Structures are given as structure tokens and as C-alpha cells.
Amino acid sequence: MKYLCFDLDGTLVDSAEGIETTFLHTFKQLGVPAPDKETLRTFIGPPLEVTFANHVxxxxxxxxxxxxRTYYKETGQQQTYLYPSIKELLHQLKGLGxxxxxxxxxxxxxxxxxAHSLxxxxxxxxxxxxxxxxxxxxxxIQxxxxxxxxxxxEACIIGDTKFDIIGGKNIGIHTIAVSWGFAPLDQLKEETPDIIIDSPLDLLSHLS
Structure with a gap:
């Protein structure tokens, strides 16, 4: 495998704070009761259009x-951080071709x-x-x-939610789930990815 497709939220970056803050702001502006924090975490992964179709x-x-999107661009986007070792991982992968x-x-x-700001x-x-x-x-992915x-x-998807694993399987590529993101581990296991890794640098060992 030489072509690696990375999910962003929950895989490369920890964006939970900004996303949750933005959802709360949006529900408040709409005058719609906001879901609890546990439910808000499930909003990270699927398209916005799908999430709002189910909740407003x-x-x-x-x-x-x-x-x-307006509030996230102004505020939530600034509350996004790289997970530890991500830049080192990307640097090594790029160097390996x-x-x-x-x-x-x-x-x-x-x-x-x-991606540019980080x-x-x-x-x-x-x-x-x-x-x-x-x-x-x-x-x-397609x-x-x-x-x-x-x-x-020759390709794989690396992601933290069932949407990544299901999407990869639908395309017929290798699937790698990461345990440091937003989805519960048991939910990832239910989708039977090819492998689950527990830290970014573990990917290097798997690929070798």
C-alpha cells in the first residue's frame, strides 16, 4: 500500500472543542434544544447535512x-490541535515515499x-x-x-469512526481504525477494520 487516505477530525486533529462549541451555538441561534454532550460527540464524522436532517x-x-459554517470559520476552527506525533508520522511517511x-x-x-494553519x-x-x-x-475517497x-x-483509509471504515469497505480498500479519536472502541470493532492502532507511530509498524 502506497496511497494513504487520512480522515481529519479525530485522526489527525483534535477538533472536539471547536465542533461541540459550534453545534451548541447553532442550536441556540435556531432556538432548538441542544442535545447532550454525549450525543454531540456522535456529530463528529458524518456530513453536517445528515446530522442536521436528524436533529432540526x-x-x-x-x-x-x-x-x-459561519461560526466554525470564525471561532471553532481556532480550537483545533494536532494530536501528538502526527507531524512526525507524516514526515516519516513522506520520506518513505x-x-x-x-x-x-x-x-x-x-x-x-x-491543514495549512497547522x-x-x-x-x-x-x-x-x-x-x-x-x-x-x-x-x-472515490x-x-x-x-x-x-x-x-494499493490504498487504505485511516480514520477514527465507523464512517471511515464503512466508506473504505464500500470502495474496497484496506481499513485502519485509530483508537485515539472520537468513536468508542467497541463501535469500531463492530465494523471489523483490518487493524486498529493505538498511536500514530504504530502505523509505521503496520505498513512495514
Whole structure:
């Protein structure tokens, strides 16, 4: 495997504080009761459109997405931090000749901004996120596979939620779950990824 697709939130970056703060602000602005903290954690991973479709009235869903993205860009985005050892991992992988990509359900423009602000954008050949008509993880991974003509046997997805594992399996690529992110470990195990790793640098051992 030479083509590595990384999820962003919960895999490369700890963005929980900013995301949860932004959701709370959005629900308050809409006048809709906010879910509890445990439920808010489950909002990290799926596309915004899917989350709001399940938690706000239909007539408010477009406004919810707009409010969220505006506030996140102004405030929540600043509350995002690299996990320990991530930059070291990316540096080593790049030096070993791996082709690195970000594949996230987060808005694509925002994903570029976060990667740039945290000093990791240059490690990636492509940063792919949610755009109109392509929001789900399988669709986003497929764009990478198509653009770079990557054989499925040569690629893998590295992510922290069931959406990453399901998306990777739908495309037919190797799946690597990480235990330091936002999803409970038992939920990851239910999706039977090819392997679960407990720290970023463990990926080097697995790939070797």
C-alpha cells in the first residue's frame, strides 16, 4: 500500500472543542434544544447535512448548515490541535515515499485552511472534503481513487469512526481504525477494520 487516505477530525486533529462549541451555538441561534454532550460527540464524522436532517426541523436545516459554517470559520476552527506525533508520522511517511491524502466529510475549503494553519498541508498531495454532491466518505475517497487512478489494493483509509471504515469497505480498500479519536472502541470493532492502532507511530509498524 502506497496511497494513504487520512480522515481529519479525530485522526489527525483534535477538533472536539471547536465542533461541540459550534453545534451548541447553532442550536441556540435556531432556538432548538441542544442535545447532550454525549450525543454531540456522535456529530463528529458524518456530513453536517445528515446530522442536521436528524436533529432540526426540515425548514431550518439549510440555515443550520449556514450558521454552523459561519461560526466554525470564525471561532471553532481556532480550537483545533494536532494530536501528538502526527507531524512526525507524516514526515516519516513522506520520506518513505508514501502518497498522502486527506479525505474528510468536513467542508473542503475549511479542511484546506485547517491543514495549512497547522503546518501539515505540504505533506499531502490532495485534500478532499465535502463539496456539493459529494459528502459521504465513500464518495470522497472515490474522488481520490479516480483522480489519481489508484488501484484499490494499493490504498487504505485511516480514520477514527465507523464512517471511515464503512466508506473504505464500500470502495474496497484496506481499513485502519485509530483508537485515539472520537468513536468508542467497541463501535469500531463492530465494523471489523483490518487493524486498529493505538498511536500514530504504530502505523509505521503496520505498513512495514
Amino acid at each position: 426541523p426540515k425548514e431550518l436545516q439549510s440555515k443550520a448548515v449556514e450558521l454552523y 508514501y502518497h498522502l491524502f486527506i479525505t474528510t466529510s468536513k467542508n473542503q475549503e475549511v479542511s484546506h485552511e485547517i 503546518g501539515i498541508s505540504d505533506y499531502f498531495e490532495g485534500i478532499y472534503g465535502s463539496i456539493p454532491g459529494s459528502m459521504h466518505k465513500a464518495d470522497i 474522488r481520490v481513487m479516480t483522480d489519481y487512478q489508484i488501484p484499490p489494493a
